[in-house]
Amino acid sequence: MDARSEASLIESNATVPKTAALRTEWIETAALALAERAARPPAAAVPDTVTPERIREETGTSDPVGRDPIGQSVTRLEDLPLVRGQARFAADLSFPRSLHMRIVRSSVPHGRIASIDASAALALRGVVAVWTHHDVADIPCIPLREGKSAELDPYLQPILADGIVRYVGDPVAAVFATDPYLAEDAAERVIVDIESLPVITEATAPLGEFLPGLPSEPTIVRKGYGDVDAAFAQADLVVELELAIGRHSGVPLETRGAIGRYDASRDVLELHGAAKVPHRNRDALARMLGRSPHSIQLFELHVGGGFGVRGEIYPEDVLVLLAAMRLERPVKWIEDRYESLLATNQSREQLHRVRAAVRADGWVLAMDDEFFHDQGAYVRTHGDRVVDMTAGILPGPYVLPNYRVAGHYRLTNKTPAATYRAPGRFESTFVRERLFDAIAERLGMDPIELRRRNLIQPQQMPFPRGIDTISDTIVFDSGDYPLLLDKTLDALHWEDLKESLRQRRATGETVGAGLAYFVEKSGLGPADGVRISVDFTGAVEVVTGGASVGQGFETVVAQICASTLGVDYRRVRVIHGQTNRIQYGIGAHAGRATVMTGSATHNAALKVRAKALEMAASLLGASADQLSVVDGQVVYASGDVAGAGRTVSLGDIASALAPTAPARGGREPGLSAEGWYETHSMTYPYGVHVAVVKVDRDTGAPRVERFFVGYDVGRAVNPMLVEGQIVGGVAQGLGGALLEEFSYDERGEPLAVTFADYLLPTLADVPAVEVMLTEDAPSPLNPLGIKGAGEAGINGVGAAIAAAIDDAIGQPGAVTRLPVSPARLKALLRRRAS
Amino acid sequence: MKPVAFEYHSPHSLDEALATLARVAPLEGRVIAGGQSLVPAMAFRLVRPGHLVDINGIAGLDHLRVEADELVIGACVRHAIFHRPVVAGVLGRALTDIAAHVAHYPIRMRGTFCGSLAQADPASEWCLLAMTLGARMIVRSVRGERSIPAHAFFQGVMSTDIQPDELLTEVRIPLPHAQARIGFDEFSRRRGDFALAMALVQFDLLDGRMKAVRVGVGAVEATARRIEAAEQTLEGGMPTMDRFQAAARAAAQAVDPSDQPQVPAVYRRELVESCVRRALERALSATLPKLP
């Protein structure tokens, strides 16, 4: 047993040595500090609230004063409660007198509900209620997050199935009982009689009716520019492929959870366990329940992974709220793993038929794609967004003067689909990069050279793509695509690498390398605001409408605030996901949190700083432009000999600005300010993925020997966290490329409903990811030049792995579908042998 | 994923355990050892025992010793014991090799060797070992004690000859000869997963020839079993790559795997071929560990 695989048993989430080493070092420092504390007399006992000061004290880490916190790989503010087991996830929260909800789910993929008999369940002592659609018929379906769509609205999901079930796992009834075991016992006793109906299991099935009067294809997303037909008429070569991406998704290790509580004394309805988009969800829930948004409060707790799927409104969220009001007791629901693999949004499943018109010199004149997107059984909160993004981003980093795409949005009798980390990009990068590899093969051209010839050049920036996606006109804001390619190849010693792989193949090994290029999108607008205030101890609070899904949000926002304001980042407390603290918020998704909330934080901190300097000038008898803020103290700017040594702390300034303080004069009370950041353009980072894969000829097992990510992030606020995001993304990408698949049989029965069948990558499956961050193209769109980092690691994994496998087995274009299982690979090897 | 209600018994002696088991056997009573197969199955409500008889508190059931040319493994011996060789020679090393493939570290800390045999998963490494090396299972009840040879013990997918009132108290594995070689190989999608195919081989190497050849294949049919065709190919021959390959092919042809969309029969046969060949190669090349 080697050390690597042993380690995977202990920590199944992937980490790279570099990040892991930093993390371990920090944890060890903290542990040592704690051990020392424990050895001291009781007076020094561990206090029971976590503050930034405590983190500093206990870890003994301290940054050199005066160094700009932006760009530093400082340790995470959020880790202390997590590593101590003090975190509070949804399941950790219990209110007195709670009821526990259990959902009765459909066991058939499509059918008419003939009857539901709950009498045996209700007969159990402790069962308080059993609801079916009849009991909640007054509640509308869960709406789209962005507006309404006449085509999609008829397919929205009711909170309990309305007469017809459409997938295995469809909520049919809700049981409320005094303990979760009893709730599950009772759920088993609810007898649901369903008459089966024919099922649709493939998005490519012939067009038909999904439900009486409703077609299986509510919409086709079309985009394009140029004259595609003319380009094909001129082409020297036409390359056509059919490519498929398997159904998989974000599978957070913390399953969903929702706790509803109604406080009649204040007429406030609370939802605990919110994530991702609490403010948006508050508004949607207010509409569904007919309440004022002021009377609904959502609270984010710790979140054990989001990845796009967690934090959307699902039937269970609405049910716990409704039940809390109607049954007049708090209601708790914790999803179990089996439910999670059936009921939480799935993603990715698409089949593309793509063609390229190519000139003999490798110039790609046009791309024409028709694809089929498997939406599953209902339209969920994102509507057709994944199809839209796939269509919008497919051309990637290449000029491609002519482009046409038609995305067929199809309903099937499977779990509903929505966004998963890098939605539309994992899929489209696989398609585009497979196509470019195929073109290179047909032309007998080096695939890198082909890409180089078609890349958008830096002097073409900003580059209008000529298409819109998710209500944004795509304009690549900045980038030097050839430069990143060069840097990547240099870092890898590409020619030497290729040569060494050639030699290994010559000695009988089945090993190869593949590369994929992509453009990411991030920083989805339109606006975010924060409120910053400083208290009389000098501690800073940043109240945001953002959300944390574990990505290091608190740390990064604290770093930006600290940098702008002139304080230690550990003195900054960042509030997120609490709708009662700030009115607006858009949350954490679409690589937007650092860009949007970070920029708003910068703007608010500038205001606080200005106010602090102005007040300090009056206190010190100086003029504001002589002063600066360093480590929470207003000091005379360096070189100002006259004022040397005279300082006033931000805490004292806050005291002087208190409503009752005479020093305040006519100034508005409080050392605080609100700041906003608005944008109508996304910012587009870009990256290159390179994989080296070895295939076991006997078993077909692929082994990823190396994975390299070159990524231009514009500006890395915290390189360690960017790297962490990328490494985690690569691990998930490897899952989608090699292991994870929500497969269904031809009758619509889901086959991957446990972790024995839905295979997540473990540390043993993930190599030490090599990350090269560059900052060659800061975004001109925001004050700090930031671009998003959350989706960089996953975007090109499927494409790079496919290319590396082709190279390894010496069969260009062999991989046409993901995931590539050993059985499929062995079939490819067998085909070659015969 | 919460089990149905059950009654829990925690006997302190073997006699007490057997008495309790005799009483609760007709009431869906079950033994619980490491719980690593039973508890997940209960969480899915696939099994609904009315009573659990926990054997972890019984002193003396974790015995592990060599007795008259047999290695005796008691009911409470955990997989993790085998992380280091427990007996000298090839058997100790083989057990260590194999243990690394049984589930994951935390599971090996609790799951038991005998529990694996009682569970009789088609892909259990220990079941393959018991079948290939010809182990004997000792079961006890208030009615008395029985010794069951491996071929009679395993009756199908997760089905054994243990009666509801019986406790598997120990397993007895014959110690191989001094000249013996043992090799193991398996294929699984991820480290620690149940295998898609596995092979265990043993032979005595006498004057450069293979004698008393045993070739076992697991995870492919309802129960692990020895593959006579492969054994005959090897018996009496010299250990050459060609002969290993021929035996591997013979094994691949002899097995009767089910054809599943994700794991087609043809693929399963290829895996069997690979596992048998690699197990043979390992048997030949492996060096013996030093014992503490």
Ligand SMILES: Cc1cc2nc3c(=O)[nH]c(=O)nc-3n(C[C@H](O)[C@H](O)[C@H](O)COP(=O)(O)OP(=O)(O)OC[C@H]3O[C@@H](n4cnc5c(N)ncnc54)[C@H](O)[C@@H]3O)c2cc1C
């Ligand atoms: C994620 C995961 C991966 C795994 N991977 C593997 C693998 O790769 N290979 C493998 O072989 N196993 C694997 N296992 C199963 C594991 O090895 C179990 O520990 C083992 O199968 C059962 O041992 P146990 O002591 O936990 O038995 P328990 O779970 O306690 O019991 C299992 C069954 O045996 C019965 N039983 C147990 N002991 C006795 C006894 N002494 N007498 C009579 N009946 C008894 C019980 O009543 C029950 O029916 C895996 C398990 C998990 C959860």
